[in-house]
Amino acid sequence: EAGVTQFPSHSVIEKGQTVTLRCDPISGHDNLYWYRRVMGKEIKFLLHFVKESKQDESGMPNNRFLAERTGGTYSTLKVQPAELEDSGVYFCASSQQTGDNYGYTFGSGTRLTVV
Amino acid sequence: GQNIDQPTEMTATEGAIVQINCTYQTSGFNGLFWYQQHAGEAPTFLSYNVLDGLEEKGRFSSFLSRSKGYSYLLLKELQMKDSASYLCAVPFSGGYNKLIFGAGTRLAVHP
Numbered sequence: 527e528a529g530v531t532q533f534p535s536h537s538v539i540e541k542g543q544t545v546t547l548r549c550d551p552i553s554g555h556d557n558l559y560w561y562r563r564v565m566g567k568e569i570k571f572l573l574h575f576v577k578e579s580k581q582d583e584s585g586m587p588n589n590r591f592l593a594e595r596t597g598g599t600y601s602t603l604k605v606q607p608a609e610l611e612d613s614g615v616y617f618c619a620s621s622q623q624t625g626d627n628y629g630y631t632f633g634s635g636t637r638l639t640v641v
Numbered sequence: 642g643q644n645i646d647q648p649t650e651m652t653a654t655e656g657a658i659v660q661i662n663c664t665y666q667t668s669g670f671n672g673l674f675w676y677q678q679h680a681g682e683a684p685t686f687l688s689y690n691v692l693d694g695l696e697e698k699g700r701f702s703s704f705l706s707r708s709k710g711y712s713y714l715l716l717k718e719l720q721m722k723d724s725a726s727y728l729c730a731v732p733f734s735g736g737y738n739k740l741i742f743g744a745g746t747r748l749a750v751h752p
């Protein structure tokens with residue numbers, strides 16, 4: 527089966543611009559997660575979708591970040607306007623069931639650089 | 642709160658055995674995950690421990706002691722391809738809906 531796909535793999539934008547990251551989960555996976563790793567730090571949770579509904583968005587840094595999952599398939603994460611501290615690697619993951627003991631399947635991430 | 646500690650870097654020789662430790666503090670325990678991540682790639686699932694003891698899976702084994710808040714990942718017969726970051730993670734207390742990650746241990750395997 528196809529894995530979790532993220533696009534783009536890399537993005538370099540200027541401070542103040544807008545960037546939209548996309549994640550295509552594994553087909554049939556209801557749970558979709560966004561995580562972020564900033565330089566030198568641990569991977570941190572951003573939010574969790576169950577189908578098209580936001581189950582938990584407690585990790586979203588501020589209102590410059592907007593995540594959507596229309597139709598419960600792919601998801602987008604928009605950063606508007608981007609700031610320097612938003613630079614990092616944004617990972618998407620999916621799982622079939624909440625509480626899946628085999629963990630998530632992660633995508634390869636989008637490396638975002640804000641200059 | 643929840644906290645995970647693991648060493649930042651380790652080095653080892655091809656063919657040797659290496660143990661990567663992880664200590665955690667959590668108010669509720671729902672198991673512990675280990676992931677492997679090669680540079681520029683997705684973290685991939687290695688193991689999940691919820692009961693005390695050692696679980697072996699080929700060259701990789703994972704150990705858990707809930708009373709000590711401690712886990713380790715044991716890699717045997719090291720190969721060059723095992724050079725990667727190894728991430729320890731626990732579900733946020735209250736459910737599996739989000740994982741709390743350690744900063745990862747970067748393992749370098751030398752010939």
